[in-house]
Amino acid sequence: MAKSEQEVLEGLANIVAEETGVDAADVQGDKSFTDDLDIDSLSMMTIVTVAEEEFDVRIPDEDVQNLVTVNDAVKYITAAQS
Amino acid sequence: MAKTVVVTGLGATTPLGGDVPSTWEGALAGKSGVRTLDNDWAEKHGITSNFAGQVAVKPEEVLSRPETKRMDPSAQMAIVATREAWKDAGEPEVDPARLGVVVSSGIGGVWTLLNAWDTVQEKGAARVRPMTVPMLMPNSPAAYVELELGAKAGAHAPVSACASGAEAIGMAYKMIVDGRAEVAVAGGTEAATHPVTIASFGAMHALSTRNDDPAGASRPYDVTRDGFVMGEGSGILVLESEEHAKARGAHIYARLSGVGMSADAHHIAAPEPTGEGQTRAMTFGLDDAGLTTADVCHVNAHATSTVVGDMIEARAIAGLMGSRASEVLLSATKSMTGHLLGGAGAVESVFTIKALAERLAPPTINVTEPDPELEVDLVRDKPRELPEGDIAAINNSFGFGGHNVALVFTNA
Numbered sequence: 046m047a048k049s050e051q052e053v054l055e056g057l058a059n060i061v062a063e064e065t066g067v068d069a070a071d072v073q074g075d076k077s078f079t080d081d082l083d084i085d086s087l088s089m090m091t092i093v094t095v096a097e098e099e100f101d102v103r104i105p106d107e108d109v110q111n112l113v114t115v116n117d118a119v120k121y122i123t124a125a126q127s
Numbered sequence: 128m129a130k131t132v133v134v135t136g137l138g139a140t141t142p143l144g145g146d147v148p149s150t151w152e153g154a155l156a157g158k159s160g161v162r163t164l165d166n167d168w169a170e171k172h173g174i175t176s177n178f179a180g181q182v183a184v185k186p187e188e189v190l191s192r193p194e195t196k197r198m199d200p201s202a203q204m205a206i207v208a209t210r211e212a213w214k215d216a217g218e219p220e221v222d223p224a225r226l227g228v229v230v231s232s233g234i235g236g237v238w239t240l241l242n243a244w245d246t247v248q249e250k251g252a253a254r255v256r257p258m259t260v261p262m263l264m265p266n267s268p269a270a271y272v273e274l275e276l277g278a279k280a281g282a283h284a285p286v287s288a289c290a291s292g293a294e295a296i297g298m299a300y301k302m303i304v305d306g307r308a309e310v311a312v313a314g315g316t317e318a319a320t321h322p323v324t325i326a327s328f329g330a331m332h333a334l335s336t337r338n339d340d341p342a343g344a345s346r347p348y349d350v351t352r353d354g355f356v357m358g359e360g361s362g363i364l365v366l367e368s369e370e371h372a373k374a375r376g377a378h379i380y381a382r383l384s385g386v387g388m389s390a391d392a393h394h395i396a397a398p399e400p401t402g403e404g405q406t407r408a409m410t411f412g413l414d415d416a417g418l419t420t421a422d423v424c425h426v427n428a429h430a431t432s433t434v435v436g437d438m439i440e441a442r443a444i445a446g447l448m449g450s451r452a453s454e455v456l457l458s459a460t461k462s463m464t465g466h467l468l469g470g471a472g473a474v475e476s477v478f479t480i481k482a483l484a485e486r487l488a489p490p491t492i493n494v495t496e497p498d499p500e501l502e503v504d505l506v507r508d509k510p511r512e513l514p515e516g517d518i519a520a521i522n523n524s525f526g527f528g529g530h531n532v533a534l535v536f537t538n539a
Contacts, residue, residue, distance in 0.1 A: 062192075064193060064196055064197075066192075094256055095256075098250075098254060
């Protein structure tokens with residue numbers, strides 16, 4: 046069953062915390078992965094790989110570069126589910 | 128004049144304990160860290176040795192979740208031991224460009240590699256984690272230690288199977304002697320308790336199959352020894368130039384006075400039967416230290432509990448020591464830890480250094496009937512005192528491929 050944006054945000058925050066050590070509470074919609082959360086490209090690729098499995102979606106490489114903020118990722122994943 | 132190298136910090140995570148104090152206490156008490164494996168590998172995969180010396184404290188109990196997800200267990204154990212050693216050394220202030228790292232593994236990130244292969248087969252290539260290569264590469268533990276400490280003088284990971292940890296310490300010694308570093312963090316790590324590794328060593332008939340008595344399976348020099356016991360864990364030393372250590376008032380455990388290395392050029396796995404290469408490594412080490420066999424009171428042997436290997440080394444030691452052979456206290460601590468492969472030389476260096484610092488040679492357990500050819504004085508069951516005054520101890524490590532390393536330590 047497709048998850049709501051809130052559920053995707055929570056799931057994504059957990060993945061970011063688990064993979065990088067960033068506090069899950071800091072993973073908010075308007076935060077930039079690189080500028081605010083200090084996530085490097087290898088960590089971003091890891092988050093994408095884990096999120097693809099967790100949410101059963103595919104996020105092609107050419108789309109990953111457009112996922113600047115947490116909100117961008119949440120909206121992308123939510124839409125890609127259905 | 129060449130620099131003198133001293134040991135100012137110790138760290139370890141082993142089958143006997145999660146740090147140096149608990150590991151040393153366990154060793155002096157003659158405890159075994161070897162247990163039956165808590166899994167179904169024997170039933171499911173048919174491995175013929177269903178026991179190992181697994182770490183007493185799993186790294187995930189002391190590291191953060193992201194750390195355990197981003198490091199292979201071999202690097203995790205090295206980081207655990209490094210944090211203890213660095214703190215023990217008093218977190219020395221040193222120019223990052225003068226801080227070196229040499230940390231080795233004999234096998235590398237075998238869990239990471241094989242987990243990734245499982246993922247490829249079960250879920251496809253797209254599901255492989257992007258951190259896989261940085262985790263499986265054999266220099267990964269060295270690189271993570273380098274990152275942990277901000278060490279910029281150089282980070283190395285010499286690989287020589289079961290001599291790797293000792294070779295790492297030897298290379299770190301050279302970094303200081305040659306003036307490349309003032310402080311060098313060095314040691315070895317191994318986390319290869321995996322059905323593939325056990326099956327592979329088992330295929331060579333290298334492992335003990337004493338499944339009904341795991342704690343009694345590692346029995347170097349005993350007439351009923353039947354192979355080594357897989358071990359895992361890490362040992363890390365903080366090495367330092369004596370002038371740097373003294374200038375900051377550091378506690379000095381011992382000196383690393385000489386390093387000897389040689390190769391057998393004989394066989395890919397079997398040791399050369401006369402022990403000539405092992406003897407040369409010990410001789411080079413003593414020469415490098417400016418010492419003679421008369422100074423040697425203690426040897427921490429490589430002695431893995433194999434039928435052939437133990438006595439080749441014992442004869443080499445006895446031959447080198449000559450008339451003094453019966454005065455040298457010989458300890459085979461793998462009887463308690465199992466064989467930590469790339470971690471062995473480093474953990475056994477910790478034992479050798481503690482033995483010098485406390486004048487106490489750790490015991491060799493499980494020897495009920497020593498090999499009748501053994502001429503060296505084997506420390507059995509209980510620790511024995513080392514003499515007062517200036518003394519030297521040798522830590523031997525040998526690896527598949529004919530790699531021989533002898534580290535010569537002296538009291539502080």
